[in-house]
Amino acid sequence: xxxxxxxxxxxxxxxxxxxxxxxxxxxxxxxxxxxxxxxxxxxxxxxxxxxxxxxxxxxxxxxxxxxxxxxxxxxxxxxxxxxxxxxxxxxxxxxxxxxxxxxxxxxxxxxxxxxxxxxxxxxxxxxxxxxxxxxxxxxxxxxxxxxxxxxxxxxxxxxxxxxxxxxxxxxxxxxxxxxxxxxxxxxxxxxxxxxxxxxxxxxxxxxxxxxxxxxxxxxxxxxxxxxxxxxxxxxxxxxxxxxxxxxxxxxxxxxxxxxxxxxxxxxxxxxxxxxxxxxxxxxxxxxxxxxxxxxxxxxxxxxxxxxx
Amino acid sequence: xxxxxxxxxxxxxxxxxxxxxxxxxxxxxxxxxxxxxxxxxxxxxxxxxxxxxxxxxxxxxxxxxxxxxxxxxxxxxxxxxxxxxxxxxxxxxxxxxxxxxxxxxxxxxxxxxxxxxxxxxxxxxxxxxxxxxxxxxxxxxxxxxxxxxxxxxxxxxxxxxxxxxxxxxxxxxxxxxxxxxxxxxxxxxxxxxxxxxxxxxxxxxxxxxxxxxxxxxxxxxxxxxxxxxxxxxxxxxxxxxxxxxxxxxxxxxxxxxxxxxxxxxxxxxxxxxxxxxxxxxxxxxxxxxxxxxxxxxxxxxxxxxxxxxxxxxxxxxxxxxxxxxxxxxxxxxxxxxxxxxxxxxxxxxxxxxxxxxxxxxxxxxxxxxxxxxxxxxxxxxxxxxxxxxxxxxxxxxxxxxxxxxxxxxxxxxxxxxxxxxxxxxxxxxxx
Numbered sequence: 001x002x003x004x005x006x007x008x009x010x011x012x013x014x015x016x017x018x019x020x021x022x023x024x025x026x027x028x029x030x031x032x033x034x035x036x037x038x039x040x041x042x043x044x045x046x047x048x049x050x051x052x053x054x055x056x057x058x059x060x061x062x063x064x065x066x067x068x069x070x071x072x073x074x075x076x077x078x079x080x081x082x083x084x085x086x087x088x089x090x091x092x093x094x095x096x097x098x099x100x101x102x103x104x105x106x107x108x109x110x111x112x113x114x115x116x117x118x119x120x121x122x123x124x125x126x127x128x129x130x131x132x133x134x135x136x137x138x139x140x141x142x143x144x145x146x147x148x149x150x151x152x153x154x155x156x157x158x159x160x161x162x163x164x165x166x167x168x169x170x171x172x173x174x175x176x177x178x179x180x181x182x183x184x185x186x187x188x189x190x191x192x193x194x195x196x197x198x199x200x201x202x203x204x205x206x207x208x209x210x211x212x213x214x215x216x217x218x219x220x221x222x223x224x225x226x227x228x229x230x231x232x233x234x235x236x237x238x239x240x241x242x243x244x245x246x247x248x249x250x251x252x253x254x255x256x257x258x259x260x261x262x263x264x265x266x267x268x269x270x271x272x273x274x275x276x277x278x279x280x281x282x283x284x285x286x287x288x289x290x291x292x293x294x295x296x297x298x299x300x301x302x303x304x305x306x307x308x
Numbered sequence: 309x310x311x312x313x314x315x316x317x318x319x320x321x322x323x324x325x326x327x328x329x330x331x332x333x334x335x336x337x338x339x340x341x342x343x344x345x346x347x348x349x350x351x352x353x354x355x356x357x358x359x360x361x362x363x364x365x366x367x368x369x370x371x372x373x374x375x376x377x378x379x380x381x382x383x384x385x386x387x388x389x390x391x392x393x394x395x396x397x398x399x400x401x402x403x404x405x406x407x408x409x410x411x412x413x414x415x416x417x418x419x420x421x422x423x424x425x426x427x428x429x430x431x432x433x434x435x436x437x438x439x440x441x442x443x444x445x446x447x448x449x450x451x452x453x454x455x456x457x458x459x460x461x462x463x464x465x466x467x468x469x470x471x472x473x474x475x476x477x478x479x480x481x482x483x484x485x486x487x488x489x490x491x492x493x494x495x496x497x498x499x500x501x502x503x504x505x506x507x508x509x510x511x512x513x514x515x516x517x518x519x520x521x522x523x524x525x526x527x528x529x530x531x532x533x534x535x536x537x538x539x540x541x542x543x544x545x546x547x548x549x550x551x552x553x554x555x556x557x558x559x560x561x562x563x564x565x566x567x568x569x570x571x572x573x574x575x576x577x578x579x580x581x582x583x584x585x586x587x588x589x590x591x592x593x594x595x596x597x598x599x600x601x602x603x604x605x606x607x608x609x610x611x612x613x614x615x616x617x618x619x620x621x622x623x624x625x626x627x628x629x630x631x632x633x634x635x636x637x638x639x640x641x642x643x644x645x646x647x648x649x650x651x652x653x654x655x656x657x658x659x660x661x662x663x664x665x666x667x668x669x670x671x672x673x674x675x676x677x678x679x680x681x682x683x684x685x686x687x688x689x690x691x692x693x694x695x696x697x698x699x700x701x702x703x704x705x706x707x708x709x710x711x712x713x714x715x716x717x718x719x720x721x722x723x724x725x726x727x728x729x730x731x732x733x734x735x736x737x738x739x
Contacts, residue, residue: 143574
């Protein structure tokens with residue numbers, strides 16, 4: 001989910017580079033293009049093809065028309081998985097965004113202790129999702145975990161064994177890992193806001209809260225869109241963390257679409273239906289990314305700094 | 309004979325395998341072998357390979373261990389991608405059938421004919437799950453592993469009760485243990501096949517072996533047998549009564565946490581495979597050596613039709629040879645089967661882990677062993693069982709097994725009713 005967009009270029013490029021543009025620059029895109037086609041487009045075509053076949057992952061691949069699609073679309077597991085995926089997306093967005101904005105804006109201050117804190121906050125992002133999941137699973141174990149070890153009854157809940165609790169725990173762990181990343185984005189965004197705006201507001205007698213809601217938040221509009229896009233599209237592909245933490249359980253309470261795809265493909269040996277779900281995942285992801293771009297307004301490149 | 313074991317010895321006589329005569333294992337040829345991790349069993353497997361390599365420096369085997377649940381996926385993917393190891397470790401049954409159908413494993417029927425001594429020294433019952441449509445595709449190995457009911461004697465003393473002799477006793481014990489703050493049963497429910505063992509025994513004890521045999525044979529609506537509904541209702545009654553440890557649905561068997569619950573006395577009983585004995589002796593401190601571990605076959609259900617001597621589990625483990633391996637690698641693998649698998653030394657080491665090797669007369673090997681009681685108990689169950697059925701998830705195809713495990717997890721979660729379970733399962737019969 002970590003895709004770093006280059007800063008939007010505004011205004012025409014300086015005359016000196018314009019000549020080079022026709023000759024060398026397009027070639028510079030070739031490595032990226034090769035990787036994108038090789039690891040993005042070609043597998044995608046492969047998956048699309050597989051979704052019209054039946055294959056157990058071992059033997060020969062047989063064309064089977066729409067059989068896989070019919071099986072997937074008629075399965076009550078699909079709407080359930082879509083619903084869980086949507087809930088994960090919505091809940092993790094609703095939890096991460098306010099937290100990330102607050103932390104990001106806080107870290108945007110230039111004080112030294114904030115720089116130290118920024119480094120500390122960043123640590124969860126450096127850990128692998130599987131490692132985080134294993135650590136949390138051990139800590140949350142109702143019989144041998146943190147609660148049982150410290151004899152704190154409040155902590156020895158059946159965290160991963162009840163549908164609502166397990167779902168909330170997944171959201172918490174996901175957020176714990178990704179809030180640092182989004183805070184970083186907001187930190188950068190907040191530092192871009194010109195001081196002159198705050199100075200003007202102070203002259204008008206605005207307090208901290210007023211400045212936050214009237215200047216910081218509106219100025220962060222595009223940062224919010226960028227971060228939300230990454231969050232929403234990224235949450236579609238949550239897999240390793242949930243797989244290790246709950247394996248989709250209890251029952252199917254945390255079985256998101258990506259997990260459903262894996263279980264069908266690699267545990268039930270049904271590569272055709274699994275590929276159909278993969279295609280659905282891609283379509284949902286594309287639709288969401290487009291929708292979020294729309295929400296960002298007609299011209300996302302327009303300047304926010306008029307009058308600054 | 310149980311489900312897939314029925315065809316056991318009706319196997320011989322097939323097409324000629326690749327000629328094995330005069331095959332010199334070319335200098336430095338290497339075969340690969342993937343197997344399961346987790347001690348103490350992992351060490352036995354590793355040492356068997358090391359001994360073989362020492363004796364055969366010209367053609368050695370490189371072994372790689374994997375964790376149980378991860379291995380099931382990994383091996384399937386590797387075989388599908390043409391990257392299979394030379395020697396494929398498995399449980400036989402339904403999964404082996406999918407390999408056979410895809411032409412991924414060698415037919416060993418004629419090799420076993422030529423090497424009758426290799427075959428004759430093993431338990432005949434172990435060949436059932438290695439036999440697909442009358443041909444043998446795997447070498448049975450390691451130990452016979454019935455599922456048994458383990459219990460913590462100290463926990464029973466604490467509440468002054470006796471081990472259960474019937475299903476009614478079990479249900480009576482549940483409130484007593486809960487009152488004493490001890491969970492009646494330990495269960496690693498996230499692994500799902502752990503829950504399945506309850507269904508396997510209850511269905512057998514209530515309805516006999518024919519009920520699941522009908523499912524295995526693909527009979528339409530076979531799950532609609534009244535014994536199935538009875539069994540499912542009993543399982544849910546036990547869950548509702550608080551029969552299982554708190555948080556059972558988030559405990560995995562791979563972490564051995566379910567065993568830890570039993571030997572730490574947090575749970576009084578555990579239905580599990582005999583392979584957990586080794587783990588409990590190793591990690592449980594004084595628990596096993598001190599004689600605090602009790603064990604018994606699953607008790608009968610009042611009014612049930614099943615024979616109480618029946619059992620379920622793994623009649624053996626299985627080694628197949630990848631058909632994609634080079635001729636040299638296949639030769640090394642066959643040599644390993646003939647001279648490296650279940651040698652006397654390996655058999656002794658299995659006995660030390662509390663396992664019963666699938667070698668005839670292996671009971672002589674543990675005379676005087678500290679685990680002799682347990683080994684005799686397992687040997688008795690394995691040899692006296694009227695039917696030794698293979699675990700359902702291994703007997704069925706992976707596709708049907710996944711639906712089965714999924715529905716079993718939901719059943720234990722009480723999120724579906726027994727009738728919904730039956731309907732869901734009837735829909736995938738024969739797949």
